[in-house]
Amino acid sequence: xxxxxxxxxxxxxxxxxxxxxxxxxxxxxxxxxxxxxxxxxxxxxxxxxxxxxxxxxxxxxxxxxxxxxxxxxxxxxxxxxxxxxxxxxxxxxxxxxxxxxxxxxxxxxxxx
Amino acid sequence: xxxxxxxxxxxxxxxxxxxxxxxxxxxxxxxxxxxxxxxxxxxxxxxxxxxxxxxxxxxxxxxxxxxxxxxxxxxxxxxxxxxxxxxxxxxxxxxxxxxxxxxxxxxxxxxx
Numbered sequence: 251x252x253x254x255x256x257x258x259x260x261x262x263x264x265x266x267x268x269x270x271x272x273x274x275x276x277x278x279x280x281x282x283x284x285x286x287x288x289x290x291x292x293x294x295x296x297x298x299x300x301x302x303x304x305x306x307x308x309x310x311x312x313x314x315x316x317x318x319x320x321x322x323x324x325x326x327x328x329x330x331x332x333x334x335x336x337x338x339x340x341x342x343x344x345x346x347x348x349x350x351x352x353x354x355x356x357x358x359x360x361x362x
Numbered sequence: 363x364x365x366x367x368x369x370x371x372x373x374x375x376x377x378x379x380x381x382x383x384x385x386x387x388x389x390x391x392x393x394x395x396x397x398x399x400x401x402x403x404x405x406x407x408x409x410x411x412x413x414x415x416x417x418x419x420x421x422x423x424x425x426x427x428x429x430x431x432x433x434x435x436x437x438x439x440x441x442x443x444x445x446x447x448x449x450x451x452x453x454x455x456x457x458x459x460x461x462x463x464x465x466x467x468x469x470x471x472x473x474x
Contacts, residue, residue, distance in 0.1 A: 286405065288463065292395075292397060292405055292406065292407030292421070293397075293405050295405070336462050336463070338465075340465075349371075349467065349468065349470075350399065350451060350453075350468055351467070352453075352465035354462075354464065355462055355463075357462055
């Protein structure tokens with residue numbers, strides 16, 4: 251059965267710390283892995299990863315995919331209170347179903 | 363505890379027909395959100411409902427689209443007179459008191 255597992259489920263750190271969020275998956279015919287940040291309403295798209303070993307970077311956020319070990323990490327350096335959110339990982343499968351499977355998310359809380 | 367359930371998983375409609383997408387939230391969850399995911403794009407918020415109330419429909423097209431979440435039964439997203447541009451994956455999420463959202467597997471709508 252296809253699945254996406256995120257860890258930890260919740261995390262509390264102090265402002266300025268660096269955090270690493272994990273996403274592992276088991277999906278038939280993997281197409282891409284997506285990271286989203288969800289604050290109030292709709293998740294905000296962060297990264298789409300399709301190739302192993304190539305780091306994607308946006309400001310203090312970066313992410314990398316390992317297709318051999320079937321996981322991705324999302325790093326946030328020098329965290330700020332505005333980084334507090336739920337971070338969602340989703341995996342797209344390239345098959346007849348063309349499905350997207352979401353993880354349960356990691357709730358990150360940054361203490362001032 | 364079963365997760366968020368959506369059905370059907372795949373729906374094919376001809377132009378001009380009606381599409382009805384159903385979402386059963388997780389047990390105990392009274393908040394439901396509908397999103398649309400277009401190819402190569404992130405999730406787009408459509409509507410946020412609580413039991414028998416629409417809280418926020420700012421992302422819903424003004425015509426042909428409607429949503430409800432009755433006291434009993436699943437939430438329904440209804441698209442009347444579908445057009446090819448409605449073809450997309452529609453995701454439902456549920457939450458407990460506007461907290462972390464849990465996503466369903468999605469319904470892929472294809473309009474021919």
